[in-house]
Amino acid sequence: MGQEGGRAAWAFGGQVGGQGVSYGPVEVATTPATVHVRDSKHTAGPRLAVAPAAWADFVTYASGS
Template sequence: MTHTPEREAPTLPWFRSSYSSSGDGNDCVEVAIAPDAVHVRDSKAPDGPRLTLTSAAWSRFVSHGAR
């Protein structure tokens, strides 16, 4: 797991879960899947810090939420 500054991951296809729904839809996490990693950011701060995980780490993380 690493922090990825904007300059290191400038053009990623970001998306958010269809389950993410607050009144204005901006209170959620966005994810971008790259060939070698999964990037995570706060939708309220798209230019802020990002979390970068390996695909294996992301799979383990998501499996805990699906229980």
């Protein structure tokens, strides 16, 4: 992840889901101020943008740690 030429570089994030439900693969791109998430199958579609601290909290929660 990180930036390429001033633009966020998208990285494949794997599958997200719970209880056997797959929501499909997602991609994540980071900038110093924002973490962006998008559907890797629909890259032109809607995107989620959150603060890095909120993303870290989500990842901790989702991993069950």
